[in-house]
Amino acid sequence: MSETDLPEPEIDTTQLDADDRLKPEFVRAVLDAVDTGDAEAARALVEPLHPADIADLFELTPRDSRAALATAITDLLDGDVFAEMNDYVREDLIDALSATQVADIASELDTDDAVAIIEDMEPADQREVLRALDPDDRAAIEEALSYPEESAGRLMQRELIAVPEHWSVGDVLDYLRGHDELTTDFWEIFVVDPAHKPVGTVALSWVLRTPRSIAIADVMKREQTLIPVDMDQEEVALRFQKYALISAAVVDPGGRLVGMITVDDVVHIISEEAGEDILRLSGAGDGDINEPIALTVRTRVLWLVINLGTAMLAAAVVGLFETEIAKFALLAALMGIVSGMGGNAGTQTLAVVVRAIATNQLTSSNTVWMIVREFRIALANGMVLGVLIGLGTILFYHNVPLGIVFGLAILINNLVAGLSGVLIPVTLDRLDVDPAVSSAVFVTMMTDCLGFFTFLGLAALAGLGS
């Protein structure tokens, strides 16, 4: 990589390759040290790593060696490491720890990270950990757990800075300097009214740039994006993206400020949610490579069985034309091209539409335009491919009717693909069904069945099988 000749980040990277991934040799060195029981050596190797890299180390460590690694470097295994860790890997480790140990780790963290660690535990273990926490932490975490999963309430931290409107910049500075117990993980200050409802935000840079005497109300931004506590995290992520937010106030149904979400907690979600589509479209579920294999098999087999249904339907369509095929077996070889081309074209449209829906680019304002757009694309693609394939067939097989039937079927199936590729996901979205999960089956069904039907049907009409 070209940046290798550039100064490496100050974060110790001798363990990292140019792409910022842990080097295999390094991982092996650590695991060898652990295997030979040389905890000191392991500690020495891992010690300089950033918590995010320690988390990666655990993910790259074979499942059955993780406990040993954890014991070897216990004191390096703090809350930040757990916060960065893949859910499944973390659950494994947590199960091996005592309730008090988990409680110690959780109490180091802001509520959002503590919740992330505790929310996936068995109810019984969860209660035990909560009991082991000090009352304040417990109250905060229990409240967070009372909100639906993947909601703003789970994502937010209660640690934030809120000041009354009538304060001056000086008051704010003195308050911040005078209270060591306050969080240091904040980028904006929220200004609240006596009912604790947010009335504005001040970026820290503004506080720093403004003389002590000025009233905070005069420097605050009144236009703010408030996040309802039960908003879905995908929605939260979209707002952070759209309005380029660094942090946002979370409000309860009464409009009172109950927490804060910072962008660093959202970037993970943005990438997860964007990546989910690709996995759902393909029926790979969450596609988490650390997921227990039995769960993965279940998810994928279910999808394959559903697709088996559509494949059998397509086979039934072919079955209708067995006599033609028996008489002219070449049809069997070529029909797959018609359905295959349609399938590919359908997937292209589907991917674009699913993505556009997920990013709020495709709304009811431009649905019709989108349908027309995809139809025109399908028509153009269909003409090009239809003529190409039709002429090719005529030249190769010296069979004009076959060429016409073949080319025509390709054109028609491209239109089928283009239209179903946009109409199916849009309809599912209107019905509040996740288009990424369920569209592909229907689109393939259309392109397979109609692909076979048009080609074999036209062939029969043209008397090709006789």
Added chain:
Amino acid sequence: MSETDLPEPEIDTTQLDADDRLKPEFVRAVLDAVDTGDAEAARALVEPLHPADIADLFELTPRDSRAALATAITDLLDGDVFAEMNDYVREDLIDALSATQVADIASELDTDDAVAIIEDMEPADQREVLRALDPDDRAAIEEALSYPEESAGRLMQRELIAVPEHWSVGDVLDYLRGHDELTTDFWEIFVVDPAHKPVGTVALSWVLRTPRSIAIADVMKREQTLIPVDMDQEEVALRFQKYALISAAVVDPGGRLVGMITVDDVVHIISEEAGEDILRLSGAGDGDINEPIALTVRTRVLWLVINLGTAMLAAAVVGLFETEIAKFALLAALMGIVSGMGGNAGTQTLAVVVRAIATNQLTSSNTVWMIVREFRIALANGMVLGVLIGLGTILFYHNVPLGIVFGLAILINNLVAGLSGVLIPVTLDRLDVDPAVSSAVFVTMMTDCLGFFTFLGLAALAGLGS
């Protein structure tokens, strides 16, 4: 949506639906006002919108009405709106503006946003705009343009706060308050040595929490992630994610601080890069719905033609068995199920692997483990489906040899799918070819050709065609 009963964000949302998208009625109202030449009404409607929503409004406006809308609300069409706008939509509008107008807009913006607007212009227009800029802006933008596209150098803004190590917190406060020309868009302060090389960062919250007398060197974080100026933006996005960065220093090959990247510029990239995979896997190119239709057709047709090649190859395989098919046409109906099931299983594996590579979860440290994992999954899936389909066939067609051949072919093709689904993208990645772009073709080729070959071949061996 459940949040409708909650207080709406203070950002005026009467034009927005529950999902924060512009309401179709609103868009129509604005366009009607524009059509009837009532610029005042249009202005009044658009005025309360956030720049990001004004940008969306242009994206939702039919191409041929955008210029008219722009003229109607010229004074609302500031740099922030352009910065939020889709590239293609922006290019359209920019083309309609004079060089001086573009220069005025660019000069309002931080370098990174100004560059985003100027970088896609025709060289000639670009030079004109640069001439119209004042010398400082021009120098900054010309320097940015000297870096490769999609690199940190294009992404960074030169406006940042850098202070010498020996300063006290008080010095910093006085400096910030004393210089109005300084940017207010910053979240961390960079501490530099006399050679202007970064030695640490201070989060603003720390500056605020610390007494004036303390030396900045005592509160700064020495461990920092430095971004080389020529680093690819995808790499930059991954670092921001991994280390939960709010802003990061960009350094030149000499290690000197030349700019800063803030997380709000990175969130867009995180979501783009994550979404790209899905589109590339399906051969839909960038999948930008605002892309000129001719470009879209070209991209997609190219992909379809490539796939036509693999489809013809598969057809040729089927052709080898025309005699068997002619004798036993049922084979033609069923062979599609074998290739289809394999194709689906291959796509599942492919999606998971491509995603894992893109997120740095799949590295050379766990490649072997991943291959084994996918093989075990494929084996399990293959057994389940093979037995299911085999028995089903025997029961339905009362043909034991057909059932065995069918089930066996399904099992084998699942293994082919699982192995090629992981081996092909991993190999392409090693060869520095984007696995998302090129894997699908090869995987489908494997599952199609080998699917047909195993099924029809076994059928021939079993003498099913006689």
